[in-house]
Amino acid sequence: MISKNTQKEEKNLIIRQIQRNETKLAQNIIMKGLKERWGALDMSKNPDLNNIYVFYYTNRQIFVVAIYQSKMIGTGAIIKESVNTARIVRMYVMKEYRRQKIAHRILIFLENFAISEGYNQIVLETCHNWISAMNFYQKENYHIIFKDSENAHFMKELL
Numbered sequence: 001m002i003s004k005n006t007q008k009e010e011k012n013l014i015i016r017q018i019q020r021n022e023t024k025l026a027q028n029i030i031m032k033g034l035k036e037r038w039g040a041l042d043m044s045k046n047p048d049l050n051n052i053y054v055f056y057y058t059n060r061q062i063f064v065v066a067i068y069q070s071k072m073i074g075t076g077a078i079i080k081e082s083v084n085t086a087r088i089v090r091m092y093v094m095k096e097y098r099r100q101k102i103a104h105r106i107l108i109f110l111e112n113f114a115i116s117e118g119y120n121q122i123v124l125e126t127c128h129n130w131i132s133a134m135n136f137y138q139k140e141n142y143h144i145i146f147k148d149s150e151n152a153h154f155m156k157e158l159l
Contacts, residue, residue, distance in 0.1 A: 014068075015064055015066050015067075015109040016067070023051065026052050029075060030049060032094075048089075056077055073097045073102065074093040077110070078117075084119060087122070115158050115159065119158060120157065123153065123155045125153045134152055138154075142154035
């Protein structure tokens with residue numbers, strides 16, 4: 001666990017693009033998160049997990065990992081929604097590392113990537129009953145643009 005008041009430890013947190021040899025570990029972390037949230041995992045709804053590196057290693061997309069003391073503790077990704085819009089997916093921080101601004105750091109990395117790729121807005125979705133995730137995105141200036149029966153859909157305009 002990262003100490004909340006230790007700036008040096010925060011500097012030891014690295015957010016970077018995934019490397020090919022890390023895909024299985026990232027897949028396991030995401031699957032653990034999906035099972036934690038949903039209780040089961042349907043791989044047919046998660047085809048990107050079969051080969052994360054290949055799926056996300058395309059023009060204007062990225063998959064990033066958060067590394068702390070040589071341990072992968074979080075993930076996040078940008079996929080192309082349209083010419084001007086990026087979509088954030090696969091945001092996850094391991095349970096024991098939550099509430100330490102790691103998701104914030106991943107999100108900032110992804111937003112900066114989106115800006116560098118020429119996107120002018122980002123969208124994402126999360127379950128509308130996942131209150132902590134909804135609160136997090138609203139605190140990060142994402143606005144709910146609509147809700148359906150299962151999800152809240154968010155958007156943020158980029159500078």
